[in-house]
Amino acid sequence: MNMFLETLLGGLLAGTMYSLVAIGFVLIYKASGVFNYAQGSLLLFAALTFVALTDQGVPALGAIVITIALLVLTAIAIEKLLLRPLTNRSPMTLFMATLGLSYLVEGVAQGIMGSQVRALDLGIEDLPIFVGDIMISQFDLIAAGVALAIVVVLSLLFNRTRIGIQLRGVADDTRAALSLGIDINRIWQIVWAVAGLVGLVAGLLWGARQGVQFSLSLVVLKALPVLIIGGFTSIPGAIVGGLIVGAGESLAETYIGPYLGGGITPWFAYALALVFLFIRPAGLFGERQIERV
């Protein structure tokens, strides 16, 4: 029983890391109907900038501030140079544009900061702690706490402020939002900047775990099943989807793995997502059909 709990708990905590990546997608998809393929590159860009700065001797706090400033500028540039000229194009066109954007961001980031693997030390010791006789990774615990904090901040932003009202308005009905004098371009800039900040947090946590390098941008592929399970338009969905994927992977590896010769983790989430596509194509919390992607 303890082993089951330990596996489950470890999986759930690891799942919040997936949720973090997925939230970045949900924000942008909700506000502009774009499946932002470049989310992974932005995440890599954020982590790489932070590491490059600290490697140059910039103190961590300063590096964070500079990285955030860069992310905000990037968001504004993306809105002005990419989204605005493509207003009213099909979702597929926008998706292709973000595909291109992802290569651009990756290329520029690596061109300037190099493509070698960099270690990222957040100062969190990855020693397990024991609750009763259940072993929990301290790092995962902190990561989960950070994910929780982000969700709380975002839900306050969405539900308690007038910016939040405008954000939800744009997500709900763009032409009505425009007719009320809501500056959609401004809202997009804000959303992309916030998605960038969420990407920064996810990038730092994932980077600390597996090193900062090109393959960091591939964590987007892990977010995909999370989004399919939770729904593309729901932040709670991204959380629950992440938890399901994390717990599912971990349990499957332990209990089903031995019968299949192990190595379940790389594909289990996708198989699970496929099942969800059959029984609930809009995801657990999704509002619309995902063929809009």
Add this chain to the structure above:
Amino acid sequence: MNTSAGPALEVRNVSLSFKGVKAISDLSFQVEHHEICALIGPNGAGKSSLLNILNGVYVPDSGEIVFEGEHFRRMQPLEAARRGIGRGFQNNALFSGMSVLDNVIAGLSRHSRVTLVEEAFRLPRALGQERAFRQRAHDVLQLFDLEKHAETIVGTLPYGVQKKVEIARAIVAKPRLLLLDEPLAGMNSAEKQEVAAVIARLNKELDLTIVLIEHDIGIVLKLAHHVVVLDYGRKLVDGPPETIRDNPDVIAAYLGSEHAEVAA
């Protein structure tokens, strides 16, 4: 309240086409301050297209719009909102997942005077504005007898009530000109009477200039001060309701095709 001596709105020689198909041909008319101007005509006559030109969603091929003395070759949607052109949509365009109150607060966007930073960190000015907006929204809800629904999610309310919320959202920012696209469509006759009364009151008490599209000719003739009849994108007749009722062209073009519309 008149800021200019001329009419509130002037449509001058406006034409619009979609891929070669003429939606509006060389249309001109004027809307005086404080009047309710009704656009009527069969489906496809170009009524909604015209509203879309007026608040900047469509760009006319030629012609211009004069709003309170200023000339526009094209209106930008944001510019239209900021100049005080409010808009209600056909079939509603409410933010259906949000509460009635939040919808109405969103309607105040054009009046926001605080910066993003003030808003994000909830500085005093932002909080002050928020209180003022909330108060203003509550006042308007009271005007529409919607106070009891303030915290209800809009999407769960009956259609007639939603329509009232949409009008409340459009007028909370005190527009100078209100465009309404079939505000009475899909309502039963009691709801129609109620919303028509609300529109008449807004016009009278707030001195609001209103341009509306409506198919219920009985209500139009009672409500409007001025009727513009469109057919195939052209102006058929333009005048006070009394002259419209007996006009043979109107009877042929509009009333004659009404049963076809009911079928559609």
